[in-house]
Amino acid sequence: MTLIDTRTPDPKRFIPGATGDWEVIIGMEVHAQVTSEAKLFSGASTSFGAAPNDNVSLVDAAMPGMLPVINEECVRQAIRTGLGLKAEINHKSVFDRKNYFYPDLPQGYQISQFKQPIVGEGVVSVAVGPDSKGxxxxxxxxxxxxxLEQDAGKSIHDQHPTMSYVDLNRSGVALMEIVSKPDLRSSEEAKAYxxxxxxxxxxxxxxxGNMEEGSLRADVNVSVRKPGGEFGTRCEIKNVNSIRFIGQAIEYEARRQIAILEDGGKIDQETRLFDPNKGETRSMRSKEEAHDYRYFPDPDLLPLEFDQAYxxxxxxxxxxxxxxxxxxxxxxxxxxxxxASVLVSEKAIADYFEQVAAGREGKLADKRVTNKLRGAFKKTG
Structure with missing residues (x-):
């Protein structure tokens, strides 16, 4: 993928360093679990909180001879999301095998989409703020x-002194991976996005969107450069599961990279994890490229095709x-x-406000809902 810079450098967002100003470049890969009662290629339940390995079919466990069958509801939800993102909907897409080994991925590969995804380019309008003037x-x-792609299962390392447990309930659950362009220039922009x-x-x-349950999580790609220069080497911070942690991870990682570059070093392209207890990122592994995964079209699945009427x-x-x-x-x-921006930020609050405002003066209804209801939410958590 060729990275194209679409934004003019903004001095308000520069980070001061010992050798001058720096600009942080951020791209996001957001994994959103599809709302569906069954998994992407099997009929197993997607319910949260089930006992370990309760929601596992023979397909999810990769038993010999088992074949995937596409769940149309997941296709519908992906298209609807693409429409909501004002994105191009591709009438033909292809499922590929992304090959890698991990204990909670029984197949030894993940069924994903590589060169021909179901949704193409789109755009999201983001309100960043408020600033000191509101x-x-x-x-x-x-x-x-x-x-669209399958989720992997979950490895549990803290239940036994010498062994790890594997829970496959999440294995095969449908994910939408929403990949942004490198258009974000600050932690505040990333959080707002x-x-x-x-x-x-x-x-x-x-x-x-329940991040605390892992239904929505983000891989954050961070690099730094001198303002207006070429893109720097990026590091990917995996599986950040809170808006606040996303901001903290970006702030730490940007300053870590700046310190290395100003000391005459170079940035290694790698995958990192964010430790919320220490407020820092740490190295996990060297960053893989697409060829490392040996993508090829999944022979068990035909291309996914639908028409404009659908x-x-x-x-x-x-x-x-x-x-x-x-x-x-x-x-x-x-x-x-x-x-209005505050009210529409949560659908439940917006819907409630419209009930309160029916037949009443809008600004008075807003005052009651914003001050009373949101105040109660904050008080009770």
């Missing part, structure tokens, strides 16, 4: 692609999305852009 800045973040993405999938009902039928029944709802509330109820 103002938001609107930026656009390009979407490179959205593809993931927050907006989570809001969109929740409005659509395609992912519940897409149009799904588009016709999409719910009102956050940006459209915000615009309507401003126009119809006279709310400020700030107040």
């Amino acid at each position: 103002q938001y800045e609107e930026i656009e973040v390009g979407i490179e692609r959205l593809h 993931v927050t907006r993405l989570r809001t969109i999938v929740r409005y659509l009902g395609t992912c519940d 897409v149009d039928a799904l588009a016709e029944h999409l719910p009102e999305l956050p940006d459209d709802k915000r615009t309507r509330l401003i126009a119809s109820l006279g709310l400020s852009a700030y107040d």
Whole structure:
């Protein structure tokens, strides 16, 4: 993939260093678990909190002779998400085998999509802020692609002194991997982007967005450069599962890389983990490239094909999305852009507000909901 810089350097976002200013470049790979009662290629349940290895079919366990069968609901949800991201929907896509070994991946490969994903390029509008004056800045973040893939299982290393346990409940669960372009320039932008993405999938009902349950998590790609220069060597921080941790991981990693470069060193391209207890990233392994995975089309699955009529039928029944709802509330109820943005940030609050505002003065209803309801939420957690 060729990386193209689509943003003009912004001095407000530069990081001062010993040798001058630096610019951080951030790209995100967000993994969103598809809202579906069954897994991507089997009929096993996706319910959260089941006893270990309860939600495992013979397909998930990769028993000999078992063949995958596509779950159409997961396809529908991926297309609906692509429409919500204002992205190109590809009428033909291909499932590939991504080959690597890990104990909680019984097949020895992951069924994913490589060169021909189900969703192509799109764009997300993100409100960053508020600043010290209560103002938001609107930026656009390009979407490179959205593809469907299987999740892996879970290895548990702290239950026995000499052995690890494997729970395959998550193995085969459908994920949408939403890959952004390297358009983000600060930890605040990255946090705002993931927050907006989570809001969109929740409005659509395609992912519940519960980061504490692992339903939505992010791989964060971070590099630094002198303002306006060529992209630097990136490091990928894997599986960050909270908005706050995303911000902390970016801040630490950017400063770590700047310190190495200013000391005359070079950045090794690698995969890192974020330790929330120490507030730092640590090396996990050298970063793999696409050829390391030996991608090839899965011989057990035909190309996935549908026509425009199928897409149009799904588009016709999409719910009102956050940006459209915000615009309507401003126009119809006279709310400020700030107040409307706060209200639409959570679908449940926005829906409740509209019930309260029915037949009442909009600004008064907003005051009651924003001050009373959100205050109660914060108090009770």
